[in-house]
Amino acid sequence: MFDIIIRSVTQRKVRSGLTISGIALGIFALVVMGGMSENFNQTFENSMSLTSDKIRVFAESGMFGGGLTDDKVPDVKRVPGVKDAYGILLTTFDEDQMGMSGKQIFALPPEKSRIALKPVKLKAGRFLEPGDTYQVLVGTSIAGEYDLQIGSKLEIHDKNFTTVGILEYTGSFFDSTAAIPLETAQDIYDLEHSLSTIFAIPEEGIDADILAKRIELSVDGTSTLSPSELREQASQSLLIFSVITISSALLAAIIGGLSVMNTMLMSVTERTREFGILRAMGAETKDILLITLGEAALLGIIGGLAGIGTGSAAVYLLNLWLSGKGIILFAITPRLLVVALLFATVIGMLSGLYPAYRATKMSPMEALRYG
Template identity: 70%
Template sequence: MFDLIIRNITNRKVRSALTICGIALGIFAVIVMGAMSENFHQTFERSMSVTSDKIRVFAESGVFGGGLTDDKVSDVLRVAGVKDAYGLLMTTFDEDKMGMTGKQILGVPPEKSSVALNPVELKAGRFLNPGDSYSVVVGNNIKREYGLETGSKFEIHDKYFTVVGILDYTGSIFDNAVIIPLETAQDLYNVGDSVSYIFAVPDERVDAEMLSKRIELSVKGTSTLSPGELEVQAKQSFMIFSVITISSGLLAAIIGGLCVMNTMLMSVAERTREFGILKAIGAETRDILLLTLGEASFMGLLGGILGIIVGVGAVYIMNAWLETTRIVLFLITPRLLIIAMVFALLIGALSGLYPAYRASKMSPMEALKHA
């Protein structure tokens, strides 16, 4: 039967090639959009892992709305159940590059730098130490872009900092982070004693969700985000992003499926006599069904392989091109490749169901008479 499938596909080379390319285009879209979704998911999860055990405390007006000062850190520390608390100042290094892929300046109390960045490990050097003023710890991408090593000089707002540490690659926002002492960051950006947010670390046996509410009630002018709430928000954000990106790819793939159905319907109409002869010499309805369905599935397989090869190649080319800006937007994972291939096979098989059903229901006498 496989010989018949190959023969029937190759007998109509142009039509089959266009159909396979239609499926490939759909799978290409699934790979590209899916790779963007996979990268977003990995980046968010790795970024969250650094602060998954901490409660975030914001000003009621939000992260960039002001209102949080060093005094609020002391207020948070006085709340029962809080083991530790410290403020951080966050701003963008490049004003024209906002968001998760842009470079971030992170002002951290030097004595808390290793705690604040845990579990991120150092590739070289050390974390900030008490007494540091113009010392800096940089993420892996910053190190690569500027060719930095420990001891190198790094300019931020016309001030020169000495690189004392380089973070190991994490696949998170910390790869693009520039960590400097909090007081230095406050002076550099003329914000007084303001901080963007406060991290509160719960005592070991204290429920973080309950403590989060207690901080919000005890410290006026603040709102909190517990680890559980953060996880819910992250999952919602990821779900929305995934639906948008994957839907775009699926739409293209469905169009490819319609191409398969159209090709198979035309093939069935043209091969009426062939199906009549096959049935006349003893072929069963199941044989005709499997033959037609096999052709559609095989085209789906070829389209899937082609789409994956082109999609993966395009992703690597785009990542290589974006590497000059130290931005990675796409991530190919085994899960994505498996999903794409299964989807390609399903497109072929489902698109061939109706044409296969029509072919299998042909009467031998009617088919021969029609021919």
């Protein structure tokens, strides 16, 4: 029966080609948008795994409300179960782009840079060290975009910094991070003693969730986010992002599906007489269903493969182009490819259901008289 299905698809080349293009376009959108969503998911997962051992301490008024100051660090450190604590200041790297590039300044006490960035390794140079002032440690994306080598100058907030270290690629937010000494940052941004967050590292065997509550109760004017709470909060934001990207891609794919339905309805109408002949020769309802649904599924599969091929190629080229600017925006994962192909097949078959139903409901006598 498969040869009959293939014959039917290849016989009407232009129409099949147009339908396949419709599906391919939808799946192309699904792959590109899904690739973007997957990249965010991966970055999030990698970022989480790199910082999952730390509790975040904020001012009670929130991260951007101000109010968290240097003097809270010793208070946090004194809480039983806290192995170490240090304050950081987070701000945007591209002030003129209002942080849209995702690059950030990560200001921290130089002596803590090794602990704060653990387990990220160095690609070149060194971590920040006590005594550093206008020295910067950069992630691969920033290094790539500004073509930085050890010793290169990097302008941050109208000040020149010397690159002392470049981090290895992590697939996390560290790739888009420029780490500078905390005091220098507080000075140049005019934020004396201010902090965005205090990171608290729990002692071995201490439950981070319990310790987070303990810090909140022990240090006045603070609120905390344990790694599990952070994960939960961030997952929700990611979910919304995924829903928006994936649903727009689904819409495109559904439009592709409608073109399959249109094609199949035309095909079934055109082949009314052929179905009549097949029925007269003893074809059963399931044979007619198999032929029509098989054709729709085949259009879906070919369209899906074409969409995956072109989508992957586009993503590869975009990533290649963007990597020059230090950005990786898309990630093609096996699960994305499987979902895209399954979706194309299912949409093809679902779109073929109604035309197939129509084909099976034809009276053989009327079908033979048709045309």
